[in-house]
Amino acid sequence: xxxxxxxxxxxxxxxxxxxxxxxxxxxxxxxxxxxxxxxxxxxxxxxxxxxxxxxxxxxxxxxxxxxxxxxxxxxxxxxxxxxxxxxxxxxxxxxxxxxxxxxxxxxxxxxxxxxxxxxxxxxxxxxxxxxxxxxxxxxxxxxxxxxxxxxxxxxxxxxxxxxxxxxxxxxxxxxxxxxxxxxxxxxxxxxxxxxxxxxxxxxxxxxxxxxxxxxxxxxxxxxxxxxxxxxxxxxxxxxxxxxxxxxxxxxxxxxxxxxx
Numbered sequence: 462x463x464x465x466x467x468x469x470x471x472x473x474x475x476x477x478x479x480x481x482x483x484x485x486x487x488x489x490x491x492x493x494x495x496x497x498x499x500x501x502x503x504x505x506x507x508x509x510x511x512x513x514x515x516x517x518x519x520x521x522x523x524x525x526x527x528x529x530x531x532x533x534x535x536x537x538x539x540x541x542x543x544x545x546x547x548x549x550x551x552x553x554x555x556x557x558x559x560x561x562x563x564x565x566x567x568x569x570x571x572x573x574x575x576x577x578x579x580x581x582x583x584x585x586x587x588x589x590x591x592x593x594x595x596x597x598x599x600x601x602x603x604x605x606x607x608x609x610x611x612x613x614x615x616x617x618x619x620x621x622x623x624x625x626x627x628x629x630x631x632x633x634x635x636x637x638x639x640x641x642x643x644x645x646x647x648x649x650x651x652x653x654x655x656x657x658x659x660x661x662x663x664x665x666x667x668x669x670x671x672x673x674x675x676x677x678x679x680x681x682x683x684x685x686x687x688x689x690x691x692x693x694x695x696x697x698x699x700x701x702x703x704x705x706x707x708x709x710x711x712x713x714x715x716x717x718x719x720x721x
Contacts, residue, residue: 493719494555495532499562500608501595501695504536524562524695527707531714532558540567541574553578557720562588563692566612576619580665580682584717589613590692591626591653594634617688620679621661621668624690625654634693636705639713640671647709648698649675653690678716687717 497504503522520526528534540553553559553574567575579585589611617624630651638646654674662668668679679686694709 492531492533493558494535495528496535496537496553496556496559497528497562498537498540498559498564500565501563501692502607503562503695504534523697523703523706524710527710528560539571540578541570553583557582557584559583559585560587561585562695563590563593563608563611564613565608567616572613572616576616576681579684579686582683582720584684584719585686586713586717587613587686587688588692588695589617589624589653589688589690591624591690592651594632594650594693595696618658619666620681620686621658621663621666622677622679622688623656623658625656625674626651627654637675638672639676639689639709640716647694647705648696649691650693651691652693655688655690676713685718687713689713 503524506522521529525534535556537552542551556578559575559578575585591610593607593609593611595607611624614624632651634648634650636646637649637652652675655668655670655677656674657668657670666679666681668677670677675690677686677688677690679688694706698706
């Protein structure tokens, strides 16, 4: 009898879990997919091991929580299939939207795959910080530490952009508008400056620089790219107050002509 009750209980548990998955999954599938590649502790928090990462019961990073309100996040650790020539891979092909937030240095195949995906109609929001100011639990040289200096210049150059950095500027967080004439502003800290390369725009690449070089909105082939030359907006504030951060991120996401 005890075994029968145990078996019935197990069957009931499986049924309940299946019902929950069935009821939740359709709502998740209704959300548009958003690919996410980042070296910042947005999707996974900083931890010394996988076990520690999974064991943490703290609240998710505010950026992840905000994004998951409107999107089904697809975390990516690479963009091209190993051994490929860099063509659009099955990792990118199903996606129409992509967020790169201070990505780790990308191999050439990933850069080619990303360029091909954008030119085919992809929509990309790219945070490219030339001097990251976010605090990290890991020391300099640790591979788990967020990318301190974004290494994506070859791709920006192909799109007609230079990412510049003023070493004389004063460190410290301040509010800046992310495009000309907007009331939407957010925090920056030692930001870079985007500029159009000589010889651009062309018929296939045209970038519009805004906010004194803080952002650039580019039409690349059939796709679109919005580059932000700073990533301080994505940090967890020391005082825990997100004032302006969520609204600024929403504004940047809304600035792209996201597919319907």
